[in-house]
Amino acid sequence: LAKTTQPISMDSYEGQEVNITCSHNNIATNDYITWYQQFPSQGPRFIIQGYKTKVTNEVASLFIPADRKSSTLSLPRVSLSDTAVYYCLVAPDNYGQNFVFGPGTRLSVLP
Amino acid sequence: GAVVSQHPSWVICKSGTSVKIECRSLDFQATTMFWYRQFPKQSLMLMATSNEGSKATYEQGVEKDKFLINHASLTLSTLTVTSAHPEDSSFYICSARSGLAGDKETQYFGPGTRLLVL
Numbered sequence: 001l002a003k004t005t006q007p008i009s010m011d012s013y014e015g016q017e018v019n020i021t022c023s024h025n026n027i028a029t030n031d032y033i034t035w036y037q038q039f040p041s042q043g044p045r046f047i048i049q050g051y052k053t054k055v056t057n058e059v060a061s062l063f064i065p066a067d068r069k070s071s072t073l074s075l076p077r078v079s080l081s082d083t084a085v086y087y088c089l090v091a092p093d094n095y096g097q098n099f100v101f102g103p104g105t106r107l108s109v110l111p
Numbered sequence: 112g113a114v115v116s117q118h119p120s121w122v123i124c125k126s127g128t129s130v131k132i133e134c135r136s137l138d139f140q141a142t143t144m145f146w147y148r149q150f151p152k153q154s155l156m157l158m159a160t161s162n163e164g165s166k167a168t169y170e171q172g173v174e175k176d177k178f179l180i181n182h183a184s185l186t187l188s189t190l191t192v193t194s195a196h197p198e199d200s201s202f203y204i205c206s207a208r209s210g211l212a213g214d215k216e217t218q219y220f221g222p223g224t225r226l227l228v229l
Contacts, residue, residue, distance in 0.1 A: 034217065043115075043204045043220035044155070087154070089218075101147075101155040 004088050004102035011108050018075045020105050022088030025069050033064060033071045036087045038104070044087060048073065083109045114138055115207050117221035124195055125229055131191045132224045134205030140185035141207035145218065146178075149202040161188050195228045202226075 005023040012018045036044035050062040061074040085106050091099035114137040147155040161167040161182035169175045179191040206218040
């Protein structure tokens with residue numbers, strides 16, 4: 001059961017790059033790392049997923065070191081609308097084992 | 112693509128009544144669906160995992176006779192809260208995974224259902 005640790009909250013200003021790191025020391029070989037964004041009273045929205053090294057899409061980048069014991073979500077030039085809770089989820093590709101959402105990181109973007 | 116819907120988006124009911132929440136995958140077939148509960152300012156708590164055509168697997172501490180889950184087709188799963196009480200008031204969220212190669216690791220979440228039991 002891969003447990004994750006993230007900072008509870010972070011503050012940033014508009015236009016800045018934000019990096020949120022998630023620790024998952026007991027990640028298993030068949031675990032993937034997925035980041036979600038959640039606004040109040042909405043379901044989580046998929047942001048990015050990776051297994052190792054670096055993954056980039058149109059909204060974010062995900063950096064995963066070789067030992068995979070942590071991962072960093074990078075949001076370039078955040079705006080006020082990026083204020084949300086960000087969850088790091090580590091789970092196997094078949095979801096056959098237990099998986100747990102961590103507490104998430106509450107990001108506040110200030111003007 | 113990969114859209115999941117939930118119905119209703121919110122519901123208010125009297126204590127003792129049952130409430131059914133539907134979760135549908137609109138543009139893909141979901142081999143597995145998950146049901147979560149989320150209390151204010153808390154993380155998502157997995158309640159159960161359901162696979163099409165088989166019984167749901169409930170997490171420890173979740174009463175299977177109170178939270179009935181039916182996954183009758185590859186696009187529909189339902190959660191019925193039986194004999195609801197005020198402490199069941201929460202935000203219920205479903206998710207689905209497609210099982211398709213290259214995408215089976217990802218869960219796609221519904222918009223959630225707000226339940227208030229009076």
